[in-house]
Amino acid sequence: MIIKKTFQNPILPGFYPDPTICRVGDDYYVATSTFTYFPGVPIFHSKDLVHWEQICNVLTTPEQLPIPNGSPENSETSRGIFAPTLRYHNGTFYMITTNVSDELGNFIVTAKDPRGPWSKPYPLGSAGIDPSLFFDDDGKCYYCGTQPRREGAKYFGDNEIYIQELDLETMQLVGESFPAWHGALRDMEWPEGPHIYKKDGWYYLMISEAGTAHDHAISIARSKSLFEKFEGHRGNPILTHRNLGYSYPIVNVGHPDIVETQNGEWWMVLLASRPYGGDYHRNLGRETFLVPFTWEGGWPVINPGKAIVEDQGIAPDLPLFIPSPVPAREDFNNDTLPLHMMYVRNPIKENYSYDKKESHLSLKCYTDLLSSYDTPTFVCQRQQAPSFKFQSKLSFDPASDTSKAGIAIFQSQSYNYQLLVSKKGDKSHIQLIKVEHDNVQTVCEKTLDNFYETLTLRLIADQQDLYFSYSCTGSDYSDFVQIGDVQNGRILSTDVAGGFVGTTMGIYAETGDSSADDWAHFDYMEYVNA
Incomplete structure (x- = not known):
């Protein structure tokens, strides 16, 4: 008996819309x-x-x-x-x-x-x-x-x-x-x-x-x-x-392009979304899916006998291709970002440095905010699954008490969450900020017992439940303290926020002092699907 290879949809998970x-x-x-x-x-x-x-x-x-x-x-x-x-x-x-x-x-x-x-x-x-x-x-x-x-x-x-x-x-x-x-x-x-x-x-x-x-x-x-x-x-x-x-x-299928293989098979790439977490919330945006079709009577018949896009199907009759894997953890040991990481709008390149601290990506605290229509100092990657863990280790000793740095999960300038560290006197201060419908609100803040130059910040998403936490010990994998209550991830869906994009998460730095020269040093970004 011949066992045919199968494939899993989407073929490009996360915010990859309008495939060609x-x-x-x-x-x-x-x-x-x-x-x-x-x-x-x-x-x-x-x-x-x-x-x-x-x-x-x-x-x-x-x-x-x-x-x-x-x-x-x-x-x-x-x-x-x-x-x-x-x-x-x-x-x-x-x-x-x-x-x-x-x-x-x-x-x-x-x-x-x-x-x-x-x-x-x-x-x-x-x-x-x-x-x-x-x-x-x-x-x-x-x-x-x-x-x-x-x-x-x-x-x-x-x-x-x-x-x-x-x-x-x-x-x-x-x-x-x-x-x-x-x-x-x-x-x-x-x-x-x-x-x-x-x-x-x-x-x-x-x-x-x-x-x-x-x-x-x-x-x-x-x-x-x-x-x-x-x-x-x-x-x-x-x-x-x-x-x-x-x-x-699998919903909102559309925007296709088609290709004939060297073996004479016909395949279609198209966008679709995967709602999750109850009701109809599409945080992942529009992703790229694959579906077979044939020609009958001069017209295409999509996925014959089913006429739908499925989460699993029989793979094309093509030799296996093994791509280079994208590491879950980016350690910033090179002087360029990996291809899958992005900025919001045209970046101000002077606000990013690999030279300030060895094997770190340093972000300058800048006055353009993540909740603005300007150019925040923000490096991000796409959310690719309903549940995941994202974290980064931050070294930060700002001179200005208005300078802040940390991690964020971002749908748009109008809908996002930010977990930010600042210095309050001689102690570290942590804020959890929610931006919803352009309203910027501090939902929880905490002044720690000492100043910690190095903190590890973490976001865990369990479907639409978001848990933010921090660790003062320098450990990457233990001793995390949750800050604030569980947050609602549904505000990061296109069904609440509108628009055409999916959710991203990344590292961020800001300041309220235009004369400040504060830099936040990030040791790594790590993203793991649950």
């Missing part, structure tokens, strides 16, 4: 959205579609990823980079996306090697969001995007999917744009996330509809020409979980 995929030979590459986090647009590599290794971040300079400070409209955590598309053509990789926070708008960057370096951005001046690229058999390239209906939108989200030729020499759109499709259902809002594919003489246009929340769905249309009317499939939507109810463990 391309194949080059027997190598597969996936990229995802990052919004106002920096660097932007991670790329992952695989050979089996199941196990993935991050190989780069595409947008690594302020020129490629300009995010303004201080603007509730443009600096909000869920602004920035929307929905990339990754494609390969004639020896060059193309990544096209939208920066909704800057006049750069829709732009392209290119690279000969997916690991980079990636080029300067080429702004396109095109309208709307969610741009995609399609390379036809004759070598011509076409832009496909989303914008409000040209004849006038009847309501917010009344969009059209449009196509226009792109001149790769000038990186400019040429000719007239064509309104290819308005989606599968009448009065359906937010047809978006388009991708074009060609198969058996047909051009296929696959999109998402109904927004990226619970009603999210995937629909498809086809045409014999890029500039003739696309006809929707009578079986649309070809995939949705909205009919499965709010208690189903």
Whole structure:
């Protein structure tokens, strides 16, 4: 008896939304959205579609990823980079996306090697969001995007999917744009996330509809020409979980991209969420899932016989790929951050140092707060499971009593928790701060019996119950004292906080004194799923 390999969804757990995929030979590459986090647009590599290794971040300079400070409209955590598309053509990789926070708008960057370096951005001046690229058999390239209906939108989200030729020499759109499709259902809002594919003489246009929340769905249309009317499939939507109810463990499926393997199998990557902790709370954000499909009668059939995304499935018929593991603990022994760690908005690089204390990452206490729309001194990584442990060891002896440092779990500037250490006279002072709906509240504070230059800070999440604690002994794994009562993690879900991002946690430093020169030294960050 042949035992087939299985795989576990999501293939990219945590805040990795809007996946896009391309194949080059027997190598597969996936990229995802990052919004106002920096660097932007991670790329992952695989050979089996199941196990993935991050190989780069595409947008690594302020020129490629300009995010303004201080603007509730443009600096909000869920602004920035929307929905990339990754494609390969004639020896060059193309990544096209939208920066909704800057006049750069829709732009392209290119690279000969997916690991980079990636080029300067080429702004396109095109309208709307969610741009995609399609390379036809004759070598011509076409832009496909989303914008409000040209004849006038009847309501917010009344969009059209449009196509226009792109001149790769000038990186400019040429000719007239064509309104290819308005989606599968009448009065359906937010047809978006388009991708074009060609198969058996047909051009296929696959999109998402109904927004990226619970009603999210995937629909498809086809045409014999890029500039003739696309006809929707009578079986649309070809995939949705909205009919499965709010208690189903995988929800809001959508925003797909597809790939054919070298063995002739077809697979789809898409986003979805995993609510947990009772009711409907999606702290992990939108994650990347994998689902098989086949073609029948000229149309795709998703996960035949089931038509849903499952948490486990039969793996692709591809050789096993073993990626380099991401260590649970980052000891800051190198002079660069690992690829999976991020900043909020464009970092002020002078506020981060590997030289202040050996084998530590030092953060300068800065006046931009985590609860602001500015540039806090904050290094973070994604939450990847409902229950986890996160901790860091801090060495901190500030001169200003307004300087604070510690750990935080962050959904946005408007919803987060912070466990911060400061100096009160000759003693250490600890505060647990909750930011909810922009209201900053100290929920618990404690002055210790002595000054402890080194403290270990810990957060344990048991589903939606958050436990914050500290240790004065210098031990990494014992003698922890809980501070405050159990806190409610539900405020960190998109269902409470809004927006499009998932939760991150990291290390942070702040001050209320602009003349202060206080630095917090972090020995490590450790994240372990329970």
